[in-house]
Amino acid sequence: MTTLDQQAGVVRPFTVQISDEALDDLRRRLTATRWPSRELADDRKQGVQLATLQALRQYWATDYDGRRVESRLNALPQFTTEIDGVDIHFVHVRSPHEDALPLIMTHGWPGSVIEMLDSVGPLTDPTAHGGTAADAFHLVLPSLPGYGFSAEPTETGWDLARTARAWAELMRRLGYDRYVAQGGDVGAGVTDAIGRIGPDGLVGIHTNLLVPALNDPAALPNDGDAERAALAAIKTFQSTGNGYFVEMATRPQTIGYALLDSPAALAAWMIDHDTDAYYKIASAFVDDKPSGNLTRDHILDNVTAYWLTGTAASAARSYWEAYGADAPTAGSPPLPDPRVPVGFSAFPGEIWVTPRSWAEASYPTLNYFGQAARGGHFAAWEEPELFAAELRAAFRSLR
Structure with missing residues (x-):
């Protein structure tokens, strides 16, 4: 690791400080929750069950x-540290092993750096x-711009590629001249983009959500049972x-009003993200039967972080930036194929289970290409040890 380049931007220590007033307000709003009537379906077809x-x-x-x-x-x-006009918050843990x-690992929505904390030790x-x-x-x-303790962008244009370039600058600023990147959910989009941009120092990427499959699944192989199941x-x-x-x-602005006013x-x-994750979370709260690391406390750590930072609307806007028809980069030429090695891990509870043929295409x-025995969309959160084992295997040849 080289000496920190202070000329490129100051890196400042950060400490989370939550006021008693903020916690009192949260409890008051929770107590005053207004409830709808019970759903008319016997499952999650109409949304989160009462x-x-x-x-x-x-x-x-x-x-x-x-x-x-x-704590x-x-x-x-x-x-x-400020990058491209936005203060970026990040956790930085150096290994006791010098080599x-x-x-750099990127969370998604409705995640945060909270979902990755239990993978810190294994990694x-x-x-x-x-x-x-x-x-x-x-x-x-790092916390994505507009998420958690990172500042909100004050202008449009923070799409996946701009965030990827900011991450490359962050790693350069920290003195890392050889590194790898990983991400799931929105973080998979950022990681896919950094792999396609190919900044100096990046030697490989890994994701656990196949971004190209969301963009154009019909263009992928569909002649096998696994492929047809994934497409369905x-x-x-x-x-x-x-x-x-x-x-x-x-x-995003419309839904932001409700999300900033009511913690419920x-x-x-x-929690209404995908079927697998929803039922695991429901089981944790209704039956006190967590799936892996998805305990009640760990789930609420993440939700509480969104509430206390007031970032639900700015986080929602990241979807408009990345995927909306009016996004600043909508219609721009696609980035080239990654020039660095790519690793992928398929988890059985993901929204769709990616076949190897899709990853290769x-x-x-x-x-x-790894196939984990357990875990879903929030793999690092639910199964941190298994997730860490996948990353070790994926990047072992690049050391």
Whole structure:
């Protein structure tokens, strides 16, 4: 690692500070929640079920420690630095193993750096988690612009490619001249973009959501059972499960008013993401049966971070920037294929299970394809040890 280049931009230590007044206001609003009548379907066809959200609200208002966000983040080294006019918040944990490979890892929506915290140990200190020193990473976890403790952009144009370029600048600013990148959900889009841009120093990428499949699934192979099942799952999601996606990609400001005014509405919006994740979250709150690391406290850490930072609207606008018809870069020429090696991991609870043929067709430089035994869309959050093992395998040949 080279010396920090202070001329390029100041990197400042950061500490989360939550006021008592903010926590008191949260509890007051939770207590005053106005409830709709019960849904008329016996599953999630009409959205988040009343029993699920009432159980979540009850635990949040009476049992949850509102200072968990503060204490969990402050237990790790945090920093901010201004890049392209936006103050970017990031967690930066250097491995105790000096030859560790630098890794920048990007969260998505409705996630945050919170969803990655339990993967920090396995990634930075693998010898304590079943790996070897040769598997270690120096880890950089930035908060997307407009998410969490990063500042909100004050102009349009922060699409996936602009964020990817900001990440390349962040790694350069930290002195990392050789590194890899990883992401899921929106973070997969950022990681896909940084791989296609190919900044100096980037030697490989890994994702656990196949971005090209969302862009044009019909262009991918469809002559096998796995391919047909994946295509059917995407069609089901696009016809019955992507209401949040359409709203945020077209009218993020409209939904933002409700999400900033009611914590219960914010929680409902955030947990209504995909079928697998929804039922796992519902089970955690209604039956106290978490799936892996998706416990009630861990789920509420993430929702609480959105509430306390007031970033639900600005996070929603990131979908307009990246996917909306009126986005600043809509219609721009596509970026080229990645020139660096690409790794991909398929998790069984994902919105669709990506076949190897799709990953190969999407990425000519694919050099790793893994199939995990457990986990879903929020793989790092739900199964941090399994997720870390996938990243070790994916990047092992690039060390």
